Amino acid sequence: MKGSKASAIAILIILYALIFVLSFSIGRYPVHPVELMKILLSRILPIEQDWTPQAQSVVFCIRLPRIIASSLIGAGLSLSGLIFQMIFRNPMVSPDVLGTSTGAGFGASLALLWALPSFSIPILAFAGGMLAVLLVWRIASKVPSNQVLGLILGGIMISSLFQSGTSFIKLVADPEDELPAITYFLMGSLAGAGMDEVKLIIVPMVISAVPMIILSWRMNILSLPEEEAKSLGVDSKLLRGIAIASSSLMTASTVAVAGVIGWVGLVIPHITRMIVGPDARRTIPSSIILGAAFLTAVDTVSRSVSYSEIPIGILTSFIGAPFFLYLIIREGKKNAA
Amino acid sequence: MLLESRSVSFSYGRRKVLDGVSFAIEGGDMMAILGRNGSGKTTLMRLLLGFLQPDDGDILIDGRDERGMSEREKAKAIAYIPQSTEMVYPYPVIDTVLMGRAPSLSIFERPGKGDEEKAENALSMLGIEHLRNRSVNELSGGERQLVMIARAMAQEARIILLDEPTASLDYSNQLLVMETMERLRTSGYAMLFSTHNPEQALMNATSVLVLSESRIAYSGSPEGLMDGSVLESLYSRRLCIKSIDTGENERIICIPR
Numbered sequence: 001m002k003g004s005k006a007s008a009i010a011i012l013i014i015l016y017a018l019i020f021v022l023s024f025s026i027g028r029y030p031v032h033p034v035e036l037m038k039i040l041l042s043r044i045l046p047i048e049q050d051w052t053p054q055a056q057s058v059v060f061c062i063r064l065p066r067i068i069a070s071s072l073i074g075a076g077l078s079l080s081g082l083i084f085q086m087i088f089r090n091p092m093v094s095p096d097v098l099g100t101s102t103g104a105g106f107g108a109s110l111a112l113l114w115a116l117p118s119f120s121i122p123i124l125a126f127a128g129g130m131l132a133v134l135l136v137w138r139i140a141s142k143v144p145s146n147q148v149l150g151l152i153l154g155g156i157m158i159s160s161l162f163q164s165g166t167s168f169i170k171l172v173a174d175p176e177d178e179l180p181a182i183t184y185f186l187m188g189s190l191a192g193a194g195m196d197e198v199k200l201i202i203v204p205m206v207i208s209a210v211p212m213i214i215l216s217w218r219m220n221i222l223s224l225p226e227e228e229a230k231s232l233g234v235d236s237k238l239l240r241g242i243a244i245a246s247s248s249l250m251t252a253s254t255v256a257v258a259g260v261i262g263w264v265g266l267v268i269p270h271i272t273r274m275i276v277g278p279d280a281r282r283t284i285p286s287s288i289i290l291g292a293a294f295l296t297a298v299d300t301v302s303r304s305v306s307y308s309e310i311p312i313g314i315l316t317s318f319i320g321a322p323f324f325l326y327l328i329i330r331e332g333k334k335n336a337a
Numbered sequence: 338m339l340l341e342s343r344s345v346s347f348s349y350g351r352r353k354v355l356d357g358v359s360f361a362i363e364g365g366d367m368m369a370i371l372g373r374n375g376s377g378k379t380t381l382m383r384l385l386l387g388f389l390q391p392d393d394g395d396i397l398i399d400g401r402d403e404r405g406m407s408e409r410e411k412a413k414a415i416a417y418i419p420q421s422t423e424m425v426y427p428y429p430v431i432d433t434v435l436m437g438r439a440p441s442l443s444i445f446e447r448p449g450k451g452d453e454e455k456a457e458n459a460l461s462m463l464g465i466e467h468l469r470n471r472s473v474n475e476l477s478g479g480e481r482q483l484v485m486i487a488r489a490m491a492q493e494a495r496i497i498l499l500d501e502p503t504a505s506l507d508y509s510n511q512l513l514v515m516e517t518m519e520r521l522r523t524s525g526y527a528m529l530f531s532t533h534n535p536e537q538a539l540m541n542a543t544s545v546l547v548l549s550e551s552r553i554a555y556s557g558s559p560e561g562l563m564d565g566s567v568l569e570s571l572y573s574r575r576l577c578i579k580s581i582d583t584g585e586n587e588r589i590i591c592i593p594r
Contacts, residue, residue: 091425220436225419227383227417231416232437233409233411233413277429
């Protein structure tokens, strides 16, 4: 059993590697896998250049940063969704539950409304996302008897507040210039993802993912009822605090560079559990790999199916919403059985 | 004494739930807590586990004041089996039992070979190793309680608290769980369980604590309840309590008159 789950993780890695290579080969300037390997390896091995400078430029300046960005964002959204589902003991929650995405979206919209320099968009997105989490945290602390409920209800409230804030920004935004920029940003897209964006998010992603990987076994215990976890000597307040801070930082980072990409954080953790079971020692690495593979694949589709790029958030919704329906029906059948 | 409650009182706001509750248990004891709904049984459990702090009085674990103990230290001393464990995610039995090793591991540690062995041993001691890879959510109520008992054993705490361990179990599983608890008691654990079934208290416990209107109505051996007066006033019913010889052993029945 253990072996089959370990080999499932190996298959996921191979799947990701395939998508990684394919993603270079698909698009307006396709790069053949063999050529791609040569170009990539030429950085470390003395390989004679038999490819065009354009191909090299496509690989290093356009595709690679975008693939790395989509991998990081997919991994981050998926991991934060998995963590939220564990600590809130609810498989139907996603990174948006604490208002992180909407808070970050509000921050970014504000930067676009005020036409601030582009580096301020991620900064305000971070600030908005973290402000939303802090507010929700504050509300939940007023409900000490049932903090999880406090967090979820606080999340709904703060989310709706920031949503209204964003609607107000759209209302007062210049319809010629700012409004389309805000709308497009909120749809979620990786069109602008370059090496600068990768550099911007890689540090917060790693900082927030590493503690989750280290604490993965204990995260299992957090999915037990609060008092049971406590009776096993687990400092659930501290662990939950670390988990919420890490997941929120991950979500805010993704919004900062790619806007609001929904559904990944809900769908991928489910598929991960279906493949490797519920143990967080396996689900955490698997959801990182699967999230990266999924978003890279979807992003490849989003930039290659039509002449003008489709915002990735639209595609993830097309996939996520029916999957959610499937989950509801499956749960309903399970409960009826 | 392994676990001692000294004049413990507790109120939710102005409503006094427990008033001056004292008792002590040692390894090899099995104490039953009887009381009607809302008599403070669950509150007492939560106080003993350190989830609540007493307004007055002290709780001592192995002679140490519980207030000075960390969560981990408490968990090394007391294992808790809740009334029902609903697992949101379908963990296999072995992983669930392995969670009992948490108090023995630091926050950054993961269970190793030794911990896995302890979990496997707990399963085989209860004769449920065949359930090893099944999901806890697929098990019957009785099997699930045995898994929880296995987790408590893997925890290596010497005191086990069980909140209504046989509630919602069928008769055969009720007997199975009580027999398993008896085996743990005779192997040296201090057991404390709450129940709504006076027969379990009379038949399986070595001592009984009866809570009524936030106070102790009775504390002592099960034999002291045989005349029926305490239980009759507790349940406001006339009862017939009899010890009968089944031919193999002595059993106690408690039925309404």
